Amino acid sequence: MNDSIITLDRHILSEQRRYGGRGDFSAILSQIIFAAKVVSAQVAHAGLVEDILGRTGHTNVQGEEVQKLDVYANKVFINALNYIGKVCVMASEEEPEMIAIPKEHPKGDYVIMFDPLDGSSNIDVNVSIGTIFGIYKRVSDGEDGVLDDCLQPGRKLFGAGYIIYSSSVNLVYTTGNGVNGFSLDPSVGEFVLSHPNIQIPPRGKIYSTNEGNYAYWKKGTREYIEYLKSDRNKIKAPYSSRYIGSLVADFHRNLLKGGIFLYPEDTKDPKKTTGKLRLLYEANPLAFVVEQAGGYASTGYERILDIKPTKLHQRVPLIIGSKEDVLEYEEFAKRNI
Numbered sequence: 001m002n003d004s005i006i007t008l009d010r011h012i013l014s015e016q017r018r019y020g021g022r023g024d025f026s027a028i029l030s031q032i033i034f035a036a037k038v039v040s041a042q043v044a045h046a047g048l049v050e051d052i053l054g055r056t057g058h059t060n061v062q063g064e065e066v067q068k069l070d071v072y073a074n075k076v077f078i079n080a081l082n083y084i085g086k087v088c089v090m091a092s093e094e095e096p097e098m099i100a101i102p103k104e105h106p107k108g109d110y111v112i113m114f115d116p117l118d119g120s121s122n123i124d125v126n127v128s129i130g131t132i133f134g135i136y137k138r139v140s141d142g143e144d145g146v147l148d149d150c151l152q153p154g155r156k157l158f159g160a161g162y163i164i165y166s167s168s169v170n171l172v173y174t175t176g177n178g179v180n181g182f183s184l185d186p187s188v189g190e191f192v193l194s195h196p197n198i199q200i201p202p203r204g205k206i207y208s209t210n211e212g213n214y215a216y217w218k219k220g221t222r223e224y225i226e227y228l229k230s231d232r233n234k235i236k237a238p239y240s241s242r243y244i245g246s247l248v249a250d251f252h253r254n255l256l257k258g259g260i261f262l263y264p265e266d267t268k269d270p271k272k273t274t275g276k277l278r279l280l281y282e283a284n285p286l287a288f289v290v291e292q293a294g295g296y297a298s299t300g301y302e303r304i305l306d307i308k309p310t311k312l313h314q315r316v317p318l319i320i321g322s323k324e325d326v327l328e329y330e331e332f333a334k335r336n337i
């Protein structure tokens with residue numbers, strides 16, 4: 001492999017040398033990479049292999065039908081991270097409580113939040129799905145991590161990223177020094193740098209939202225979407241609507257092309273009066289990535305990364321993408337409170 005090709009492992013090492021670090025964080029990222037490769041192999045076969053396709057008959061803490069691949073991905077990430085001695089506690093969308101590090105393994109200084117397989121309802125229709133992760137330094141003393149280590153605001157993130165399992169497998173991550181994207185080369189089993197120094201356009205031409213919720217949106221949200229769909233007295237062409245229904249896929253497209261993703265609060269479903277998406281392992285990691293790429297993430301009223309979490313699985317409205325678009329949405333939301 002010639003030296004113009006930068007593998008993810010090489011990139012992590014160069015970041016460690018450039019910005020310092022004992023290698024603990026790099027070891028965590030290396031394990032996330034390993035887990036991503038394992039999950040991607042199974043996702044690639046999900047359409048073919050009966051025993052991991054379809055439903056487990058169980059529901060997770062979110063009350064959602066758990067697909068077998070969710071269960072599998074959750075275990076893969078937990079087992080890849082719990083023995084390396086760098087982590088003191090984890091939390092997953094698939095686990096109702098915090099995930100303690102088994103007593104036989106040493107504990108470390110980091111805290112991992114993750115959604116092992118977001119968009120899993122799309123698995124059996126072959127739509128892109130993804131993993132989202134956030135990495136914090138612990139705030140507690142003692143051996144085992146505690147809830148306070150998990151309930152940190154997103155602005156305290158030390159690193160974050162996502163993996164999208166699609167026509168190609170991409171891993172996008174930041175350690176607070178910009179955003180870089182890597183593509184898995186299956187011929188060598190390595191992630192190679194494919195999207196260096198990602199910067200989201202300040203304004204896009206795409207909006208991503210489930211307009212089926214229109215009747216339950218607040219007035220400001222409805223007015224904003226109508227505004228995007230109008231030609232504003234021939235001043236600007238209407239935005240294009242693109243909605244995959246898989247957060248990582250919608251986010252990734254908007255990150256590269258520009259645009260705004262909206263999952264606002266709605267007034268129909270009691271579980272969604274504060275939005276559907278989860279703060280700790282969906283909104284915060286993607287908010288950290290998008291701000292590092294020059295974008296912005298908001299609830300419509302406040303910056304996502306400034307929210308002090310109170311519960312492991314708390315939900316938030318998520319408005320995320322090109323900064324000018326998200327700020328424009330805030331103007332509509334705030335004048336209709």
Ligand code: P6P
Nearest residue numbers: 118119120121210245246247248
């Ligand atoms: P809706 C998938 O279930 C998910 O959690 C996200 O990946 C996605 O953005 C959202 O929910 C889709 O929700 O209500 O539009 O189906």
